[in-house]
Amino acid sequence: MPAYAPAALLFLVFCVSVLRERRRFSNAVILGLAVLCALGALLYRLARSGSPSVPYAVGALAALAAVALLVLVCFLFLNGVRMLRKEGRSPSNLLSLLAALAMLGVVALLATAAVVRTPVLIGLATAAGGLAVYFAFLFLCFVCYAFLYGRLRVRRRADFVVVLGSGLIGGSTVPPLLAGRLKRGRAVHARLTGRGGSPVLITSGGQGPDEDLPESHAMADHLIAQGFPAHLIEREDRSTNTEENLRYSRAIMEKAKPGYRCVVVTNNYHAFRAALTARRVGIRGQVVGSPTAAYFWPNAMLREFTAILVDYRQSNAAMCVIIVLGGVAAWYAA
Numbered sequence: 345m346p347a348y349a350p351a352a353l354l355f356l357v358f359c360v361s362v363l364r365e366r367r368r369f370s371n372a373v374i375l376g377l378a379v380l381c382a383l384g385a386l387l388y389r390l391a392r393s394g395s396p397s398v399p400y401a402v403g404a405l406a407a408l409a410a411v412a413l414l415v416l417v418c419f420l421f422l423n424g425v426r427m428l429r430k431e432g433r434s435p436s437n438l439l440s441l442l443a444a445l446a447m448l449g450v451v452a453l454l455a456t457a458a459v460v461r462t463p464v465l466i467g468l469a470t471a472a473g474g475l476a477v478y479f480a481f482l483f484l485c486f487v488c489y490a491f492l493y494g495r496l497r498v499r500r501r502a503d504f505v506v507v508l509g510s511g512l513i514g515g516s517t518v519p520p521l522l523a524g525r526l527k528r529g530r531a532v533h534a535r536l537t538g539r540g541g542s543p544v545l546i547t548s549g550g551q552g553p554d555e556d557l558p559e560s561h562a563m564a565d566h567l568i569a570q571g572f573p574a575h576l577i578e579r580e581d582r583s584t585n586t587e588e589n590l591r592y593s594r595a596i597m598e599k600a601k602p603g604y605r606c607v608v609v610t611n612n613y614h615a616f617r618a619a620l621t622a623r624r625v626g627i628r629g630q631v632v633g634s635p636t637a638a639y640f641w642p643n644a645m646l647r648e649f650t651a652i653l654v655d656y657r658q659s660n661a662a663m664c665v666i667i668v669l670g671g672v673a674a675w676y677a678a
Contacts (some may be wrong), residue, residue: 347385354378366496367623367631369652372489376481413447420444423642430639439646450476463678471671478663479653486649490616494633498532502543502629504578504606505533506593508586508618509549509559516556518566521611521636526567528634529609533576536607543607545572546596548580548589586610586618590625605629611636613644617652 355378361371390401424441431437450472457469507529513519518526529545536543545567549559558581568574580596583589590608597604605628610618612633619631636644653660 347388351378351381367619372485376485417444417447426639427643440643463675466678467671467675470674471668474667493616502536502607503601503604504544504597505529506546506608508589508610512555524634525609532607544578546578546593548593550583590622590627617648
């Protein structure tokens with residue numbers, strides 16, 4: 345049992361951190377470390393058991409990991425091709441394909457270094473492998489905690505429901521992605537009203553250079569056409585990105601009710617990063633997500649993860665420097 349003590353301690357820290365503030369990326373990392381320590385303890389106990397089946401179990405795990413990696417690469421490659429066909433060749437739509445190619449590149453470099461074993465290749469393989477493991481660990485932490493965060497129940501009381509904009513089609517038409525957010529916003533509003541509340545729904549989005557009207561106005565018109573009461577809608581029409589969506593919506597809510605609570609609605613792939621941004625700008629509330637097309641989700645999650653890496657660029661840059669220095673040390677040692 346002492347072998348599992350670090351995992352238990354980390355899980356306890358995770359639970360306390362979530363109860364204090366669920367909108368932290370550190371929660372995802374702590375949970376990942378707890379799982380990693382539990383797996384390490386399990387492998388340690390298997391190794392200490394002296395069972396003749398241990399080598400077979402280790403071999404089976406290695407084979408399973410290799411098959412899983414191959415399946416993941418194929419999935420990302422096919423998803424990247426589908427994204428290009430359905431969504432166009434914009435840089436943000438290339439992330440699935442680039443991730444698959446990067447994984448193949450790292451595997452090829454590791455295999456070449458294992459065969460050739462020159463100092464330069466050993467150093468490059470050590471650095472590339474370390475970076476791959478680091479980013480893969482963070483991504484798994486992000487995906488798992490984002491999944492958990494998306495299933496947290498909405499608090500019983502909320503004074504506002506904020507629906508974030510995402511762009512218009514043809515300058516004035518609400519696209520299906522945004523229509524899904526508005527549908528989820530209506531459902532959350534109806535649930536809160538059924539609990540005895542009387543929340544105001546805020547549509548949040550300014551006017552882009554290629555749009556005929558602010559997104560918030562098009563969103564409000566869409567809701568009214570669906571039968572939503574016009575007097576329960578407030579428009580925030582100055583924002584140009586998620587952070588401004590939340591900052592300007594916060595100003596509206598604080599002016600109307602200083603001690604407000606709110607629920608912010610976006611798409612499920614964007615919910616956790618929006619929650620991190622909401623915490624940073626001082627929003628008092630929870631973020632929930634609406635469903636997204638299955639083919640769009642993997643690339644969107646990679647895009648959200650990349651944005652989070654940029655948000656925490658200083659700590660990530662420091663870790664990358666340490667890993668690269670480890671590769672240099674391996675080069676000198678070889």
